[in-house]
């Protein structure tokens with residue numbers, strides 16, 4: 001049967017806002033994060049400590065987190081943030097943050113475009129980050145991008161994804177988030193990829209699935225993930241999102257679509273759907289365009 005309970009890992013404030021053309025003021029981002037927490041989302045990824053000229057949309061990461069710490073104390077220190085390298089981890093440590101994520105690529109081309117590193121040398125960048133974080137009692141999530149296809153390289157074999165994922169687990173990441181960065185994956189592919197991890201000794205309890213909805217397959221893919229025993233799903237309020245360094249990446253699976261779907265299956269998630277949808281409508285007004293989520297539009 002399907003799992004009784006699922007954890008929704010909200011990425012709207014990070015994956016969503018990193019790709020916006022409009023500059024979102026820091027206080028609006030902080031309000032977005034507070035509203036997402038108030039809607040019952042158990043994990044709210046807040047921002048990235050990446051190079052400010054690579055992702056100018058998140059250049060205010062330190063200000064945002066300092067303000068949230070002032071406001072929410074330890075609750076804010078528990079919000080995960082992306083850190084690609086030692087410099088990023090230093091910036092997160094300076095604020096006493098306790099959950100970080102590194103992000104690897106399953107392909108050579110995207111490693112170069114997103115991290116300015118090759119497939120092999122990306123691990124040299126992550127190794128000290130994960131080691132230092134674990135030494136300080138900070139846990140590290142490991143993302144793998146381009147798990148279902150790459151806009152430059154085409155098909156990506158499950159074995160290649162498993163090899164990259166296992167290296168992140170071996171460094172000490174507690175969870176792997178398998179990213180369909182450009183949203184080309186299908187349910188059969190999800191089944192095969194989770195099975196390939198299983199065959200390599202990595203069970204579904206170590207995995208999260210991160211879908212972008214480019215081809216409208218994200219919920220079907222979640223269903224395949226549930227059938228394979230995966231219980232953590234990344235989603236973005238209102239379906240915001242994309243990756244500035246991935247050609248053709250569109251929005252993430254909308255949190256509202258995921259919540260509606262899980263509720264329909266009787267799967268526990270703990271999220272207040274109308275509160276998330278109201279938050280997405282509020283954010284859409286600030287961004288000046290409607291949410292792409294069908295559920296948000298139906299509820300509005």
Ligand code: HMG
Pocket residue numbers: 015018048049050051052054055084085087088089091103114115116143144145146178179180181182210242243244245
């Ligand atoms: P680089 O240019 O190779 O960096 O960029 P470097 O190590 O050579 O350093 C150059 C300068 O940058 C130095 O300053 C560093 O201090 C500074 P200088 O000495 O010249 O004055 N620097 C930094 N400053 C602030 N914060 C930092 C930092 N690092 C270096 N962290 C780097 C390499 C990794 C930094 C760059 O490529 C980068 O920032 N990339 C981030 C790209 C990104 O954020 N992409 C989106 C997230 S991934 C995604 O969305 C996919 C995901 O959602 C899953 C999915 O959908 O598949 C996760």
Ligand code: MG
Pocket residue numbers: 015179181210242243252
């Ligand atoms: Mg993403």
